[in-house]
Amino acid sequence: MAGTAATTAPTGTAPATGELIRFDGVTKRFGANTVLDSLDFTVDPGKHVTLIGPSGSGKTTILRLLMTLTRPDEGTITVDGQYLCHEEKNGGLVPAGEKHVREVRKNIGMVFQQFNLFPNMKVLRNITEAPVHVLGMSQDEADERARGLLDLVGLGDRCDAYPSQLSGGQQQRVAIARALAMRPKVLLLDEVTSALDPELVAGVLDVLRDIAHTTDITMLCVTHEMNFARDISDCVLMFDEGKVIESGHPDKIFTEPENERTRDFLSAVL
Numbered sequence: 480m481a482g483t484a485a486t487t488a489p490t491g492t493a494p495a496t497g498e499l500i501r502f503d504g505v506t507k508r509f510g511a512n513t514v515l516d517s518l519d520f521t522v523d524p525g526k527h528v529t530l531i532g533p534s535g536s537g538k539t540t541i542l543r544l545l546m547t548l549t550r551p552d553e554g555t556i557t558v559d560g561q562y563l564c565h566e567e568k569n570g571g572l573v574p575a576g577e578k579h580v581r582e583v584r585k586n587i588g589m590v591f592q593q594f595n596l597f598p599n600m601k602v603l604r605n606i607t608e609a610p611v612h613v614l615g616m617s618q619d620e621a622d623e624r625a626r627g628l629l630d631l632v633g634l635g636d637r638c639d640a641y642p643s644q645l646s647g648g649q650q651q652r653v654a655i656a657r658a659l660a661m662r663p664k665v666l667l668l669d670e671v672t673s674a675l676d677p678e679l680v681a682g683v684l685d686v687l688r689d690i691a692h693t694t695d696i697t698m699l700c701v702t703h704e705m706n707f708a709r710d711i712s713d714c715v716l717m718f719d720e721g722k723v724i725e726s727g728h729p730d731k732i733f734t735e736p737e738n739e740r741t742r743d744f745l746s747a748v749l
């Protein structure tokens with residue numbers, strides 16, 4: 480289960496735990512703005528965790544830290560027992576080199592609000608490009624796997640289409656298949672339906688529900704779709720001012736929130 484975890488000072492050795500993700504005292508600032516303030520939380524393998532909270536509370540920053548699109552100012556992030564942004568040297572921790580970061584990041588896939596497909600490549604090739612060129616998978620194996628993933632997202636018959644020939648919802652489903660093609664242990668979802676026309680949202684959420692319920696992938700999800708969060712989450716983390724102010728099972732958070740700010744937030748969005 481995810482939740483807040485005790486702060487431990489960084490030492491030379493990554494904590495030997497069963498957690499897949501661990502944030503230990505992570506602080507992130509943009510200028511004078513402290514977006515994450517000594518944040519501690521953990522996510523166990525196979526769990527689905529949703530981050531909720533007011534606009535600007537740091538949810539997307541957490542996903543961007545995991546993708547190493549930005550780096551923490553203080554604290555450590557561990558993914559599958561390995562430091563993400565640090566390496567051990569002479570019994571201490573130093574900022575990690577690009578090779579180390581790339582290796583650890585292979586565990587993580589992300590689907591963004593914008594689908595970012597390659598417009599000049601057919602759907603199948605959009606999915607096989609990274610497994611072939613980054614993981615070194617053979618083209619045949621990558622093709623076979625991509626076809627299976629397209630079936631999973633309900634687009635098994637659109638391998639030869641170009642992205643421009645698909646609806647936004649279909650393009651987002653291809654983006655989901657593309658993220659899964661890299662066999663990540665963790666799938667990060669950042670408001671993946673926000674850019675879609677309302678009638679296309681349900682199809683994408685259904686695919687994600689299916690993936691959550693039929694695979695063992697770990698999910699970390701930022702969404703304003705509270706019914707979806709309720710359906711898939713093992714744990715909801717409520718953020719405010721860069722900290723987790725409440726966490727727990729969605730049945731509890733959505734029906735009996737303890738924190739007044741959680742109650743105010745939920746009554747505004749539900």
Ligand SMILES: Nc1ncnc2c1ncn2[C@@H]1O[C@H](COP(=O)(O)OP(=O)(O)OP(=O)(O)O)[C@@H](O)[C@H]1O
Pocket residue numbers: 509512514532533534535536537538539540541
């Ligand atoms: N690259 C950046 N440079 C400066 N400030 C940034 C940058 N990225 C994020 N911020 C600031 O960090 C804060 C947290 O942003 P973040 O996108 O993580 O919030 P959020 O909780 O995901 O919000 P929303 O629900 O609106 O997407 C905001 O005040 C934002 O303006």
